[in-house]
Amino acid sequence: MDPLLLGYLVVFSTAAIVCFGGLTRISRVDDRDTRVGLAALLATSGLWAVLHVGFLAAPTPSAQYGFFVAGLVVGLSTVGPWLYFCSAYTGRSYHRNRTLRRLAVGIYLSIVSIKVTNPLHGWYFVAQPATSPFPYLQIHHEPLHWIVMGLAYSLAFVGFFMLFELFDGVDFDTTALLGIAGLTGLPVFLDVIGATTPYLLDITYSALGVSAFTIGVLYVYFDRFQTIRLAGDVDDPVIVLDHEDHVRDFNRSARDRFPTLDTAAESPFEEALPTVADALRSPDDHLTIAVDGETRYYSVSENPFTAVGERLGRAITLSDVTETVRYRHELERQNARLERFASVVSHDLRNPLNVAQGRVDLAMESDRNNEHLVTTKRALDRMEALIEDILRLARLGRPIDATEPVRVPDLVTESWGMVETNDASLAIADGFDLTVVADPERLRQLVENLFRNAVEHGGSGVTVSVGALDGGGGFYVADDGPGIPEEEHADVFEFGYTTTSEGTGFGLAIVEEVVNAHGWSIRVTEADGGGARFEIRTS
Template sequence: MFMLFELFREADYGTRPLAGLVAVMALPAILDVYSFASSTLVDLIHSPLGVAVFAVGVLFIHEDRFLAVQLTGDIAEPVALLDEDDRVRAVNDTARSRFPTLRDATGVPLSTAAPAIAEHVDGDDDVLALRHSDDTEYYLVAESTFSLGASNLGRVIVFTEITETERHRREVERHNAQLEGFAAGVNHELRNAIQVASGYTAQAASALESENVTDAQQSLARVSDAVDRMADRVNDLSTLARHGRTLRDTTTVDVAAAARAGWQTTDTGDCELTVTGDTTVSADRVRLEDLFESAFAFTTDNNATAVTVAIHDDGFSIADNGATPSVTDTTRFFDYGDAVPTTEAGMHLPNVQTLARVHGWTVSVDPDYEDGVRLEITTDPAPIALTDP
């Protein structure tokens, strides 16, 4: 009995049902003592009756638990056993605590009890993302079949937590993509501006040789514009270099206040801002204001006269009434070095995306918006939610 209890404990299974069986098994011992002391019962050994009860209990009542203990051994990770029809046969206590939808799912198809897990298990991605309270956990999903002789009895699903490793991998992946974007941005924006400045400088020199002061002044003005553009791009890259790392420490920030602060520090001319809704997010205030600044700078370059920031529970949108882009592939809007939707827009939208990603947010362009450009920023991408809120 001690060995069984130890196995159950190492496999992280509750021992109460086993204790109940042991108690039933011990009852005949009381009958033995009573028959020895009293003549009302036949003087015989009742222990085999207890053993029989224990055996029946194992076979028909707790067969799954004993099988689960045998298969999982001392595995500490969440484990789920599925039968050959993919019904949940047993889960250990760790799985019950991590995945509440599996607590009372015995006999229920996995696709019904936890459709997100079922879809992931049968998919090609090995890493499962779980929303847990205000954080996201990552698990490596591995499965193997178990059989008796030539009969396939089902599958064992083991979930190994790799949160820190996966976060680091995604951070490195994001940084690599960001560095590639920087290189593309420098190559496209700065080289183009240098070429423009060089060309107009040559025109200015030629105009001065011809004593055409007016043309020389116009060419030099174009050179000044190109230099200013280079300065803007360098400032953009400097902002991303300072703020491009994934955040570890955040505070509660009022989105509406951050939007208005970003508007005040952006040269928007006569453009008007409207802010609707009100909510707070967990963010870095400076980076959030920089995000709005980049978005508002884009709306200015998009010739907008009015901008609306609509705030809702899971994010916010920034819509302008400027030019409607003709490009259907809206993902190109966020590529460094790609003059989409316009050359003047430069790196504004790529900056918006980077500053959103450092918060763990997503940003996209609404393809159905026809009155200009609308950015949708989702502050809660909602990874697969399998745990209690």
Template sequence: MQIKPVAVAYVGAFGITGLACLLAITRARDVDARDVRHGLVGLLGTTSVWALLKVVYFVVPDPFRGPAYTVGLVFGFATVWAWLYFCSAYTGRSYHRDRTLRLLGAGVFAGVVAVKLTNPYHGLYFETTVRTTPFNYLAIEHGIFHWTVTGLSYILAGIGIFMLFELYHNSGYNTRPLGLLTLLLALPVSLDIAAFLSERFIEVIYAPLGVAAFVLGTLFVYERRFLAVQSAGDDDDAVIFLDENGHIRDYTPAARDFFPELVDATGEPLESVLPRVAEMIDREEQTLEYEIDGETRYLLTSTSSVTLGDSQGEVLLFSDITTAEQRRRELKRHNEQLEGFASALAHELRNMLQIIEWRLGIAKDRTGDGTVEHESVEKALEANQRLTARVDDFTTLAKYGQTVERLESVEFETAVQDAWWNAETGEMDLVIERGGTIDCDPGRLRELLVNVFVFNRLNGAETVTVELLDTGFAVAGDGEAPGEDVDGYLAFGESVPTAEAGMKLPNAKTFARVHGWEIDIDTEYQRGVRVLVSDARTDVTDQALEVRTD
């Protein structure tokens, strides 16, 4: 039998398309963004099978042609959903993760596949006839169900194309090459129309050719631009794209506005064009102070590595945080001024209280024991001592009461013992049952524990037990059990359980809150007062730990 060149052309076009998509899966699997990678692999996989089944449709004899075409239609419709998944992930949307949309899509897909697979029984999707022009093949005469599903497919594909062009527009990059590649998706439609109007073309659905041209073009020809646009996101941010050697490959208009030095700098090393930026990245700093048009601006810098096959690079994202940074620095200056004022005031108050204590001591020595005067002076001395302790508390709160900006991981056992030696614990014993690490500000954690330890001493405890928990820690003392007014233990001004002890747990609550932690009284614990601190990040050792300090 003579093989016509046009038949070879059809088989060759779809065969090459299928094999190329199959081989390109390896490259697509190197894309860093997980969801984009999954979308590309799914798109290449379904397109590859779809195209290769068309080859099977052309070359195998009856009765296998019809089933091959039908299964190809199933994979063709699956390609539409893989396309939508990719477009949603690539443009930064979350449609592909929406459970309702996924279930709806699965339902539509299952219904259409059922109609396609049962076509031999109802014949409403397509019928077959043998034709000899332009070569001998099994012609497909599509029915109303086919055109309905085709219309739905084009609508869904158009939604994906719209998402891509919106991203191209917002990215600020020169996306003309990517736009032209995206338009290739629509070219097979013209072949479908030509096949419907003329017998010179076969009605076989040419969409795999357009999908392959787009995906292969983005992965192999314009892969850097493809990755840069996806990483850039909104054009309000300044983005610089570097290659594996640290040379500038591209940038957004916003980046050019921030850094005029970028003009005509494509291909140049970043360190020679923007040395301060390169130095900051090497030092792993995040905030860049930069002079732009005679005005000091602050840019938050983030970096991310991107890999695609042999192409590696780095994306630098700059966000203008000038207003927020100026407010932060102004707030920092105010806090430093308040700390200085509080320190000076505390120093003055201590001096005055020391003078009062000295004078009251003299008065006490000159009054007889058992007299009203002597008892009054003793009460005044006690009040003066409590006031001195309050001044110390307020000074500590002024120093450590601001929200923690940076946490560090510390050994919990070491932190507890450090606080224990810095607290007035009297004759109490310390037991540490479980240790590990906790993310905290060491100074503020020490003050929190000191206040809880002192509270337990004032509450009549003989032993304090500390335990690191999965989401925080607990400090339990065997002193007086709490009464009904549990909330009063943590409130300023309540003087619970006594006036002397009443400031300690509210202080501890302040030091917990600046970490973002919660602090509560364990109401089920009746052998004393057990303080629970939660919402902390800890790493508890599996091995039981018991450390006693007498």
């Protein structure tokens, strides 16, 4: 056998073996879509290399012709798996787009139909036996072939672009993977040399690039290949562990935070980074690290990766939660100040107020009609109401910690019984049945304050109605009193806003605080009868 022919056969046979051999390791890739795309790429590329071997080794021109046409069909099919793999690996969704997939299949079948019918029209290539450099079927490509090749290479380079963009954006050292991707595209130059010079056969060498890619990502640099897909463009520190919890890889951010990682390769995680391991076991605790003289807080989480039921390892990610922790600490300090304020109001102001009220009550027992005493008692009662509202506001400043399902009609009925309603009446809409997830005590404060507002401003015999909003998602509290002028709708929730001398101006402000604390919304509008209507939207 001609040595040069033997060399070609060995090269393409090796490429086929490498591609098919890679299928035995494909199960280690944890992402299903990436695994499917890569498996299809290896299978089609391996088959393409086998068909090249058949083309070169077939004993007759007709057999060579058949192998060549089959190679054209299979070779074109490798573009789809390549783009599928690149899209999945880089975290894109093009491979799931049904429109793109249908379009790709349509274009592929159209081109294949031209290739397989070439004996009828000769638009794609012309074949004739040749004797140099060894006996084989020489192919002369027609312009249509170069158009299809241009389309195929353009699509292939779209995949390369996706890979290079990912490698350029991650925080890992991707030099090796960039080199592997470059080797994958190197056969393009072999194709050009084969088409324009006598130094190589004019056949397609892409299967060689895929075999190089297979060796690189599935055998030599698999850990880095897997890590980049898992970590993506995450800027936070990432440490990758193998199935035995030994340190296998890490990004630049992790190296900057933990310089000892440079000497910790293959070391047990517990020994290499004991503080991180401790934080991972206590998810409620944050890892504290000094960065450039500043204390930073990190939340430690893990992302296990498995393939076909086998645990391959896990990625440890440190998410910077410094701003969140600082905000929480500030809230805790504010709550402590509010607690101290409430304590001062409750004791230091209430005690002398109670003494004054007691003295006035004693004095009024013997002189009940004394105008000065009556005015003083009214002022003291107003001060007591102010203190109660201030205490409510102070307590409302605390975040809501616990919520539960609350049936609104039941709470409305209970709240009505807690308010001095005089001769006012309550009307609950027929069929009103709403349950919300809320802090029951604060929701009760909201409803009671709306009731007090209606009774105080609605006049004698006011009727307060409660029901569901049209379309659901909340409830309303309305009255048939004089209502609120439209130009004042934006002011009624302001602290201290009141239209009566007896009001404190805090009632509706408290209502809005409760609404906001639950993440709801409230608006005031005009009721059907001309009174005020407050609409609370809970979803």
